[in-house]
Amino acid sequence: MNEPVTRLPDINDIPLSAPLTWLASGWRDFWSAPVTCSLYGILLSGISAGIFLVLYTTGSASWFFVLLGGFLIAGPLLGMGLYHAARELSDGRKPSLSGMLWVRAAMRRDQLLLGLLIVFLYFLWTRIAQVIYALSTPQIFREPQAFLTFMLTDPAGQTMALSGILTGGVVAFCNFSLTAISAPMLLDRRFDVFMAMATSVRAVNRNFYPMFLWAVLITGLTALGVLTAFLGLIIVFPVIGLASWHAYVALVRQQGA
Template structure:
């Protein structure tokens, strides 16, 4: 077993529009292994859609946006198979669907620690959302349209939406800064989780506006994927995951 690396890697400077090239590279990788990527996307979309359908049937419309934020938080770990696929494609190999589901190099302690961190941030976000909701209204909304009306036209709902957007955005961006590079980096190199997190934060800090643009692209594409009754996620999530590998290789000096 190779020893862990003890020196943080150097960070490259990137152009503002660089995230678009990552998306293009992710799409090219998708086209090289379309069946495996689509099956991966179907699993993620089915699980996500099933959770949202359960919320709808149990009259829990107010949790829709909470879980949307949660999806963005845990997304980096859900993409491990896609990082591995992109890594194999870059080496001229053909990724398999089973190889994407079971990534042996993702079974290290440091990946598990990163997963625990994401779960902690997810539960932190849900607790914050519960407090904001409870302060805004004692009502329970059964229909998504009813909940949207409350957020858009009721002063308490508008205040709740603003508070949720600001706090949720803060938690999500902190999570993004910590993990956008850390997740694929732990798959590729023998870094411990703390060095990977530090490298991710350094990459975002050094290239703040390009990385902010990348965060906006990820969020926007995810929302589009969910808004299409989760069907769009079948394509969107694999492309984002594959593109995230190219973001890592562009930012971290090899």
């Protein structure tokens, strides 16, 4: 069993193109275990599509974008099985679906604390979204088309959309800074959640532009996956999750691992 460490690990400097290298590595990993990774992606895509269907049928269309923001916030935690798969592939082993769904290394108090932080940030985002919505219009839109028409053509709706994007972006980037490295880092039991989050923030701060590009790529690819009726998430989410493990390995200097 690895002994706990008492100091934060060093952070590597990375080039601006590094996120593209991580995506390429994630793509290779996906095709090294295509069935297992696809099943993981199908599960997540199915859950996402089911939530959207419930929103659509219950006339809660305006909540879709809030939940989409929540999906981006919760993504690092949902990818735990994929970090495990990438590590297995790096060690020359084939990951199993059961091993990805039940990651023993993630069953610890530190993982719970990180999850609680993500839940807090998500609820913070939903409350902000509710305030912005309430200040923008007294109407409750039951149909997606009516809500989109208001958001795109009405000045109040456009202001609402811009305010939501800006505030949601700030919350999402704060979450990204705290979890981009900490989520995969917690698979290494030598580090606790506070060391992992501090390392993640340091990695983003030291390599701001490459990490900002990484955040943009994650957001853009996730949006693309959603816009393809969630089918794109079957591939997009596993590739991003696998690539996130390679991001951790590239950013955090491995000493005595």
